Amino acid sequence: MFKVTIIGAGNVGTTAGQYLHMKGIADLLFIDINEEMARGKALDLSQTASIISGSAAEIMGTTSYAASADSDIVVITAGIARKPNMSRDDLLNINAGIVAQAAAEAIKHSPNAIFIVVTNPLDIMTDLVQKTTQLDSKRVLGMAGVLDSARLEAFIADHLQISPADVRAMVLGGHGDLMVPLKRHSSIKGIPVSELIEAEALQKIMERTRNGGAEIVSLLKSGSAYYAPGASVAQMVEAILLDEKRLLPCCVKANGQYGLKDIYIGLPAIVGRNGVERIVELALTAEESQALAASAQSIESNIALLESLRQPKPQALPETTTDQKTAGNATTAPEKSG
Numbered sequence: 610m611f612k613v614t615i616i617g618a619g620n621v622g623t624t625a626g627q628y629l630h631m632k633g634i635a636d637l638l639f640i641d642i643n644e645e646m647a648r649g650k651a652l653d654l655s656q657t658a659s660i661i662s663g664s665a666a667e668i669m670g671t672t673s674y675a676a677s678a679d680s681d682i683v684v685i686t687a688g689i690a691r692k693p694n695m696s697r698d699d700l701l702n703i704n705a706g707i708v709a710q711a712a713a714e715a716i717k718h719s720p721n722a723i724f725i726v727v728t729n730p731l732d733i734m735t736d737l738v739q740k741t742t743q744l745d746s747k748r749v750l751g752m753a754g755v756l757d758s759a760r761l762e763a764f765i766a767d768h769l770q771i772s773p774a775d776v777r778a779m780v781l782g783g784h785g786d787l788m789v790p791l792k793r794h795s796s797i798k799g800i801p802v803s804e805l806i807e808a809e810a811l812q813k814i815m816e817r818t819r820n821g822g823a824e825i826v827s828l829l830k831s832g833s834a835y836y837a838p839g840a841s842v843a844q845m846v847e848a849i850l851l852d853e854k855r856l857l858p859c860c861v862k863a864n865g866q867y868g869l870k871d872i873y874i875g876l877p878a879i880v881g882r883n884g885v886e887r888i889v890e891l892a893l894t895a896e897e898s899q900a901l902a903a904s905a906q907s908i909e910s911n912i913a914l915l916e917s918l919r920q921p922k923p924q925a926l927p928e929t930t931t932d933q934k935t936a937g938n939a940t941t942a943p944e945k946s947g
């Protein structure tokens with residue numbers, strides 16, 4: 610039996626666990642600072658086995674990383690979730706501390722694991738996990754493209770009143786409002802979507818996709834989406850464990866592809882037992898390339914911002930510190946999104 614550790618027993622982590630348990634392909638471990646909650650959710654989920662999955666897979670909850678030893682996959686969902694009017698990038702510094710610590714603990718016990726990062730701001734946290742674990746970048750990937758593409762597919766299916774099963778769509782770029790939904794690569798059983806949906810309506814669908822997470826945050830009021838994010842994680846875990854070699858848009862480290870170097874960003878990748886088996890390079894139009902470059906730039910500036918925030922602060926007089934803080938905030942233009 611494979612072993613999957615999910616760090617963070619919140620809504621996204623446990624929903625991913627729920628879908629994975631239904632597939633019955635791995636023993637699951639929830640790790641959370643709130644041990645009793647992790648144990649309670651694991652116990653509750655394990656009691657669905659005779660009703661739904663029939664799976665004999667174990668599910669446990671704990672606070673101890675030692676229990677995660679020799680995991681095949683570590684999923685990091687720990688962090689605070691966005692509240693209404695909060696951008697993903699507002700979460701940057703708080704979640705960086707949580708995620709770096711989780712990654713550092715997990716890698717000690719599972720040096721051969723593949724890491725899937727889910728915590729926002731996604732692209733920056735994925736980069737941070739790779740830097741923290743020092744794993745080959747093929748073994749560290751982020752979940753966002755599957756989710757963003759699934760949202761686009763749902764909106765197209767809903768607009769046309771057809772089965773989502775026949776819709777295929779692709780969203781590249783960072784998991785923010787500069788993400789790049791690819792119209793040309795969205796189809797209904799191979800029929801380009803532009804043949805079935807007129808331009809204006811299609812534009813609205815693309816816009817709604819870019820704001821897909823924020824739309825749900827504004828409805829839920831206290832927290833962000835978790836059913837589709839959890840399902841997206843489960844699909845990535847399955848693709849890796851079962852060596853499916855699926856073509857999934859994921860946050861991966863570009864190494865020259867798309868003119869991007871050494872940056873984690875959403876690109877189409879073949880996902881299998883080795884993690885990112887390879888990145889698939891598509892010929893983009895000038896407009897699409899520009900949009901991808903703008904998204905990359907936003908990620909890079911947030912990585913630089915995070916690095917500056919995490920530098921030990923030089924000794925400074927109190928008033929200087931305040932000035933620096935104000936200046937820092939003013940130059941930060943967080944990418945709003947969902």
Ligand code: LAC
Nearest residue numbers: 729822833834838947
């Ligand atoms: C979303 C959050 C989970 O897109 O990033 O819903």
